[in-house]
Amino acid sequence: MTVIRIGNTNVVNGPNGALSAIVHAPESNSTQQMVFAIDSTHHSAKLMPMLNRICFLIIIISFFGGLPLHAEQATPDNAHVIVVGGNSNYPPYQFIGKNGQPDGYIVDLTKAIAGVMGMKIDIRLGDFGGILDELENGRIDILEGLSYSESRAQHYDFSPPHSIIVHAIFARKGTKEVKTLDELRGKKVLVHRGGGMHSYMKEHNYAHDLVLTDSPRETLQQLAVGKCDYAVVALLPGMYIIREENLTNIVPIAKNIIQQRYYCYAVKKGNTELLARFNEGLTILKKTGQYDAIYNKWLGVLEPQRVSWRVIAKYAALVVIPLVLVLMGTVLWSYSLRKQVAQRTESLSKALVELRSNQQQLVQADKMAALGILVSGVAHEINNPTGIILMNMPTLRKILRDAERILDQYREEHGDYSLGGLSYERVRQELPLLLEEMQDGAERIKHTVNDLKNFARKDDEAAKVLLDFNAVVQTAVRLVDVTTRKATNSFTTSYADNLPGIMGNAQRIEQVVVNLIMNACQALPDPGRAIAISTHFDPQANVVVLTVKDEGSGIPPEHLPRLTDPFFTTKRESGGTGLGLSVSASIIKDHGGELTFDSAHGKGTTVKCTFQAAMEGKKL
Structure with missing residues (x-):
C-alpha cells in the first residue's frame, strides 16, 4: 500500500488497487474521501499513469481553493456506523475515563484510524467477556484490542500488532522473589479473568493455583491489601495502575516471563474487508507520524526515557574528556615509572649476577684453600717414601756395578745361570733399565706432587x-x-x-x-x-x-x-x-x-x- 501526503490530502493505493484520496477540511473539521476502484490484476499497466493524473487533479483542486471533495459514490462505511468494542478496564490501552467516555491508547488510535479512513465509528467499552460475546453475536463489528494466539486465530482474523504486551510477576515489597512462572506452582496467584494470561496459564496447568479477578486494576488492588503474594499482569498496565492508584507497596519482580504477546485489531473469521480498512488506516498513521504521537502520549511515559545522542555526547564530553586526560597522564607517568623500574631492575640484575659470580669465586677459593691443606698433608706422606726411593737409587746402582764383576766371573767359571727366574744374561741387560725407570718414576711422583701443591695453593692476586x-x-x-x-x-x-x-x-x-x-x-x-x-x-x-x-x-x-x-x-x-x-x-x-x-x-x-x-x- 502506498500513501502520498499532499497538504491536507492523503492519497492511498490500497488493497486490490483501490485508490483513495482523503482530504481534511480544516474549517469544517470534517473528512471527505474520493475512492477510485482500480482492478490491479487486469489494469496494472495503466495503474501508474492513472495515479499520476489523479494526483495532479487533486493538487489542482487543493491548490485553487481547498474545497471539500465529495465522493461520486458513497462507500458503505459512510452510510454505516462501525461498532468498535474494547475492554473498559485495561489502562492505559483502553478504559472508561473520568468523564465517563472511552479513553486510552487504543481508543485514540481507533479514532485516528477512523479519521484518516473517513469511517463513522461507535466505541463501546465493557466487560471483556461480554464484549467477546457481542462480537460473536454481531452486535460489535471489530475489537480494538485482542492478544493474538494460535487458538484464537482459529476463530478471529487479526491485524498486524499495534502493541506488544510484556507480562510480569508483581509482588509486595519484601516478598520472596521469583524469576519464572514455574516457581509460582503451588502458590496462589492473582490473574485477570478472561485475559491473555488467564488463557495461557490454564493451557499450562496453572488453573488450580489461580485466584481470578474482574480486571487488572482489581488484581493489583487485592495484591496490595495482601490477598495473595503474587499477581501476573501485563507490565505497562500494571505500572499505569500502580501510578494512578498510588500502590507504592507493589513492584514488578520478574519481567518477560512468557513470550511477548501481540495486541491487535480482531474481527470474526471472514470479515477481512473491514479488517483491511483498519490495517490501511494503521499504516497511514505510521507513515504520517500520528501513530508515534499517540504512542508517546500514553505508553512512552511508562517506558524508560530515551536519551538523544546529542545529550549523550554532551555528557560524555564533560566526563570522558577529563577522564581521557587523566588516563593519558597516568599512562605517561606509568610509562616513566616502568622505564625507571626497568633500569633499576637491569642494574640490580647485573649486580646480582656479579655478586653470584664473586660468591662462587669465594667458594672456589675456599675449596682451593681446603684442597691445599689436604694436598700438603698427602704430599708429605707421598714425598717421604718417594724421597727414600730417590735417595736409595744411587746406592743400588753402585751395588749393581760392583756385583756385576763377581757375577760375570761366576758365569765364566760355572756357565750361564738364572736369577729370579731369569737368565743372568737377561738380568745383566735389563736390571740397569729397571733401576733407571724406578728413578724416573720416583722423580715423576715428586714432580707431580709439587705441581699439585702449587695448583691448590691459595695465592693473593698481588703475588704476580x-x-x-x-x-x-x-x-x-x-x-x-x-x-x-x-x-x-x-x-x-x-x-x-x-x-x-x-x-x-x-x-x-x-x-x-x-x-x-x-x-x-x-x-x-x-x-x-x-x-x-x-x-x-x-x-x-x-x-x-x-x-x-x-x-x-x-x-x-x-x-x-x-x-x-x-x-x-x-x-x-x-x-x-x-x-x-x-x-x-x-x-x-x-x-x-x-x-x-x-x-x-x-x-x-x-x-x-x-x-x-x-x-x-x-x-x-
Whole structure:
C-alpha cells in the first residue's frame, strides 16, 4: 500500500488497487474521501499513469481553493456506523475515563484510524467477556484490542500488532522473589479473568493455583491489601495502575516471563474487508507520524526515557574528556615509572649476577684453600717414601756395578745361570733399565706432587711475578696427563721458542689451562679424536697466546655467548656445575687477558687464551 501526503490530502493505493484520496477540511473539521476502484490484476499497466493524473487533479483542486471533495459514490462505511468494542478496564490501552467516555491508547488510535479512513465509528467499552460475546453475536463489528494466539486465530482474523504486551510477576515489597512462572506452582496467584494470561496459564496447568479477578486494576488492588503474594499482569498496565492508584507497596519482580504477546485489531473469521480498512488506516498513521504521537502520549511515559545522542555526547564530553586526560597522564607517568623500574631492575640484575659470580669465586677459593691443606698433608706422606726411593737409587746402582764383576766371573767359571727366574744374561741387560725407570718414576711422583701443591695453593692476586708461560702450560699438561691419555690417542703439544714472559700468578694460570684441557677431553666422543695444545707470540698485539684445539662435538651457536656465564653448563646431568669457564674467564680478566671461542657444531672447538707480554721484546 502506498500513501502520498499532499497538504491536507492523503492519497492511498490500497488493497486490490483501490485508490483513495482523503482530504481534511480544516474549517469544517470534517473528512471527505474520493475512492477510485482500480482492478490491479487486469489494469496494472495503466495503474501508474492513472495515479499520476489523479494526483495532479487533486493538487489542482487543493491548490485553487481547498474545497471539500465529495465522493461520486458513497462507500458503505459512510452510510454505516462501525461498532468498535474494547475492554473498559485495561489502562492505559483502553478504559472508561473520568468523564465517563472511552479513553486510552487504543481508543485514540481507533479514532485516528477512523479519521484518516473517513469511517463513522461507535466505541463501546465493557466487560471483556461480554464484549467477546457481542462480537460473536454481531452486535460489535471489530475489537480494538485482542492478544493474538494460535487458538484464537482459529476463530478471529487479526491485524498486524499495534502493541506488544510484556507480562510480569508483581509482588509486595519484601516478598520472596521469583524469576519464572514455574516457581509460582503451588502458590496462589492473582490473574485477570478472561485475559491473555488467564488463557495461557490454564493451557499450562496453572488453573488450580489461580485466584481470578474482574480486571487488572482489581488484581493489583487485592495484591496490595495482601490477598495473595503474587499477581501476573501485563507490565505497562500494571505500572499505569500502580501510578494512578498510588500502590507504592507493589513492584514488578520478574519481567518477560512468557513470550511477548501481540495486541491487535480482531474481527470474526471472514470479515477481512473491514479488517483491511483498519490495517490501511494503521499504516497511514505510521507513515504520517500520528501513530508515534499517540504512542508517546500514553505508553512512552511508562517506558524508560530515551536519551538523544546529542545529550549523550554532551555528557560524555564533560566526563570522558577529563577522564581521557587523566588516563593519558597516568599512562605517561606509568610509562616513566616502568622505564625507571626497568633500569633499576637491569642494574640490580647485573649486580646480582656479579655478586653470584664473586660468591662462587669465594667458594672456589675456599675449596682451593681446603684442597691445599689436604694436598700438603698427602704430599708429605707421598714425598717421604718417594724421597727414600730417590735417595736409595744411587746406592743400588753402585751395588749393581760392583756385583756385576763377581757375577760375570761366576758365569765364566760355572756357565750361564738364572736369577729370579731369569737368565743372568737377561738380568745383566735389563736390571740397569729397571733401576733407571724406578728413578724416573720416583722423580715423576715428586714432580707431580709439587705441581699439585702449587695448583691448590691459595695465592693473593698481588703475588704476580714474571713467568715462563711455556713452563706454566707444561705443568698444567702434566697435571691432566692421566685424563688426556684416557680421552684421546692423539694429544699433541707445540711450544713456541723464545716466548716473552708474562706477569701473573702461576697457580691461577695453571688452573685456567687445566680447565680448558679438561673441557676439550670431555668434548671428544671417542679416543680417535685429537687434542692439540700450542703457544705462540703475537708481536702486533704484544700478547702471548695459548690455543687449545679439539676435534669434539662442537658448541651450538646459541650457546657461544653464554659459555662464561656462571652456572651455565650443557653437562648438568654428568655433574657439571657451570663454574669452570666462568672462573677461568675471571682469572684471565684479572691478568689483563682475553678468552675467545671458535666452534662449529659437530666439527670441534678452538679456544684462545691471551696474556699481555711483560715487556715488548723481552725474553726470559
